[in-house]
Amino acid sequence: MSAVLPLRFRPALAGWRPLLNLSLLLSLSASPLFMSSSQAEESARRSYQVPAGSLSAALTRFAGLAGVNLSVDPALVSGRNSAGLAGEYAVEEGFARLLQGSGLQLQPVGDQAYILTPAPEGSSLQLAPTSIMGATSLAQGEPYAGGQVARRGSQGLLGARDFMETPFSMTTYTSEAVKNQQARTLGELIASDPSVRATNPAGGRFEQFTIRGFSLFNSDVAYNGLYGILPTYSIDMEMADRVDIIKGPTQLINGVSPRGSVGGGINVVPKRATDKPITSFTGSYASNNQLGGAVDVARRFGEDNKFGVRFNGVKQSGDTEWDHQSVDRDMAVLGLDFRGERLRLSTDIGRTERDTDAPQERVLVGANAQVPHASEVRRNYAQGWSKARTKDTFGTVNAQYDVNDSVMLYGGAGARKSNHDFLRHNVSISNDAGDFSVQPRDFTRDENVRTATAGVRNWFHTGPVSHEINLAASYFYMDFTNGGARYASSPSNLYDPVQTPTPSDPTRQDNRVYTENRSTGVALSDTLGFLDDRLLLTLGTRWQRIKVDDWTNNVKGATAYDEEKMSPSGGVLFKATDKLSLYANYMEGLSQGKIAPSTSINEDEIFPPFISRQVEVGAKYDAGALAVTAAVFRIKQPAYATDTTTRVFGPNGKRENTGVELSVFGEPLKGLRLLGGVMYIDSELTDTTDGAFDGNRAPATPKYNVNLGAEWDVPTVQGLTLTSRVIHSSSQYLDQSNTKEIDSWERLDVGARYAFKVDQKNITLRANIENVADKRYWSSAGASDDSEGGLTLATPRTYLLSATVDF
Incomplete structure (x- = not known):
């Protein structure tokens, strides 16, 4: 489980008794969110203990x-710190103490309600506030300016932290980003991240990704910090409140992943009921x-x-862009939670089913064949009788x-039971004419998963040094x-x-x-704060x-x-200024061996576990309305x-990925x-057999990935937003000999949404076009550390339409 804290809580005295301000996902602040006037008068002055730290956390x-x-407008408090307070204060007096030297002031706007404004201008500021009832908005993952990325992300053993206090590269996408992209699966959401690429066809049997050039399977995607709970082959995004993407080995944070991913990790945070009732329906169409x-x-x-309850349900079916291909999917997820003064409980129960007819496969290229021409592939090469049927129940x-x-x-603790039934065939090109043999295979897979984690977190001081000690144990079992x-080939x-007969005999x-997999682990970490937590x-x-x-x-x-x-790991972060953080880390992890x-x-055939190592240095700059992060990294592992x-x-040897990442997110100009x-x-x-491939570039690893998305609120039409996104990947080799290569590619997406009200109901219309130019290209050569390579054909032009009504 990922323990979530919306602030760094570091009591300096043994007798200090503040109440933890925990995530809405699992918690409620100690005080009631609303107090009567008589109660407020009785507590006009009372004792408070608020530690020094970020102004956002202190407030x-x-x-x-x-x-x-x-x-609060998040841009006002971003990058600011507070000296905290200790003693008896009235409410407004306490706020004034926390705001001392910040250039901000408190302004009452009603009974027990306030806003923050710049001190000189008072109320002249035009606010786009984020409502904080105690800790509600921050606990949910306070959105950064623009609302597409959250400031805080779940980091397993280390809890939840603001990205400016995190000593590694991490991006957390919000549910707002999911909705506006009309992302139906995790594979569609990650299209916004330059460090992540999908390596399996969108209309295929399963989704798979690379992070920093290394494979990540759906099995290695965590659900609220627990591995193996989410569906194995495709993850529906309607269940996600946030999606955390961590770059680099994550064994310290969540332990060894089931399939041994080393380039990074993904964590899906489930939805929780908010204090405001939600009743929403979305109708959708996809070509x-x-x-x-x-x-x-x-x-x-x-x-x-x-007590909270939240239900998300989805039903979608019909034909896709490819001939004789159809997808039917059903999802139902129920989330329950209790948030008491000291105890927070939650449970999530889900069921997903996905039926795909004629799912596409990766294209394998034989030794005697050249790379086929993607532009000439205009029909679905999967047989009409091929199918993928998956059922997953989890809790x-x-x-x-x-x-x-x-x-x-x-x-x-969590569990999952899955039943998978496939009738499929490989697509292995044997010559330059594109010939291949259809060799049908009926394949079934039944999975059972049980996983659990338990830990303790302790905050204390030793002199001027603050500590956050974490001790956790984890257990994972899957069989x-x-x-x-097999059937006769055609x-x-x-x-x-060529459509072949349905296999029968x-x-x-x-x-x-x-197969049985067991993984057990114990982790211990300490985050030490020096110089008032600037280091x-x-x-x-x-x-x-x-x-x-x-x-x-x-x-x-x-x-x-x-x-x-x-496996030791470590990280250091220095807040050079209120807006600039510098960091470095070393991460080491043990990964489950590959399977032939x-x-x-x-x-x-199952191969022994292997060790991966990463060194990374980086910088993060938070300008309030725009954030820029940069990282230089090196990851080593066997090839x-x-x-x-x-x-x-x-x-066969080793591979070393040395890279540079630059990310940007926010709203630099109002409406942009x-x-x-x-x-x-x-x-x-390096160290390949007889040195045959030493110095060559690892296959399936483009030199450059570029993503840039923009949204613009049309000033002359209230509620209208235009969107666009450009994605680029450079060329990739298919093999270690570097003799076969796929070309670089670009994809352009455009869209628009219009939000308005009818009879006090909020309505949002969305329209997106992906791959506007309808380009046909190989989007991926697989993954160099993947046991199954092959070419991934890009999805043709796709139209996405939806209408959301909030009742």
Whole structure:
């Protein structure tokens, strides 16, 4: 479970008794959000203890303790600090003390309600406030200027922190960004991030990504900090309140991921009921004929709204842009939570089903074939009888409990049961004419997952040094059974597909393979604050044990292993100014070994775990309305490949990715929002067999990824916003020999949305066009560390329309 704190809570005295101002996801501030006039009079002066730190955190804490409402323009408080306070104060007196020297002042706007304004101008400022009821807005992940990115992100063992206090590269996308992009799956959302790329066709059996050039599978996407809970093959975005994307090895934060991703991690934060009731319906259309509807309903009940319930449901079905391809998907997720004075509880229960007819596969290129021409692929090369049927049922329980004012216990547990049924075929081009053999395979996979984590967090001081100690233990178990059958082959062609008969009589039954994965770990970290927390040093280590056993037709395999490793990590962050943070980190992680793909002759062979290491330095600049982050990194890990002659999959040397990232987000001018960046990677192979590929560029790794999105509120038409996004990736090699290459590509997306009211109902119309020019290109050559490579064909021009009504 990811314990979420909206501020850095560091009591300086043993007798200090402030109440933790925790996330709305799991919590309620200690004081009631609304107080009667008589209560306010009785507590006109009372004792407060608010630690020094960021002004945003100090104001949030004080508002929660005082039980008043405070509306703040995030740009006003961004980058400012407060000396805190200790003693008895009236509400306005306490605010004045916290604001001392900030150039801001408090302005009453009603009973127990205030806003902040610049001191000289008073109320002349035109505010676009974020309402804070105690800690509500900050706890939900206070949006940065522009609303597309949240200031805070969940960081597993380390809790939740503002991006300016985080010693590594991280971006948190908000639910507003999800809605405005009309992102139906995680693969569609990550199109905004230059460090992340999708490596599987949008109309394929599953989604897969790369972060900083290394593979990330859906299995490695966490759900509120727990691995293995979300659906294995595709994750619906209607369930997400926020999506955290962390760059670099994340073993210290959440432990070893099920598939061993090393380039980064993704965490999906579930939705919670807000104090304001939610009743929303969205009708949607996607070309060619995908119709759907989504509901979002939330309510809070009981004294101080302690109990919350939120339901999200989706039904979408119809034909896609590709001939004889259709997708039907259903999603239902129920979230319940309780937020007490010291105890916070939540549970999430979900069910998803996805049926895809004629899902596209990656295109494999044989040794005697050149790279096929994507521009000439105009029809779906997947057979009409091919299918992918997935069903996932999952649930989690999370808890936080304040033992006292400086110690918090937290824990979480989850489970998932999945059934997957595929009838598919590889697309392996054998010559320059694009010929391939359709070899049908019936493939079933049943999965069971159980996972849990528990920890304790303690805040204290040793003299002038503050500490945040975290101790956590984690457990992950997954078993899965693979089975199926093979059928007679038939010829087809990439450019002129031939529809073959539906397979009926198997020519061979596949072995039944049963595998058990167990991972246990214990992690300890300490974040030390020096110079009034302007210098933050995070040191930590995680002991991890990975145990894998497999059986083929009830015979235990010889490739099982049981290994353990102590992985140290550390990071340092220095707040050079109120607007500039400098940081560096070293992260080390143990990753589960690769599994030989179905395209190799040693299919399903399990390789031992391996170690990855990252060094990164960076800077973050927060101008209030616009943020710019930059990072230089280097990641090392073993390289794997399938020999083109022997077709044996296995380790072959090492790869080193050295890169530079630059990201930008915010609203530099009123009504103009930006989101994007650029990533450069120099990826080199070393220590390959007989030095054959030493010095070559690692396959499937473009030198440049560029993303730039912009939104513009048309000043002459209230409620109208125009959007655009440009995506670019440079050329990529398919193989370690660097003899086959795909071209660079660009994609242009445009859109518009219009928000208005009818009978006090908020209505938002959205229209997006992805790949406006309808370009056909290979968007990815797979991933160099992936056991299954192959070319990914870009999605043709796609129209997305939706209408959201908030009742």
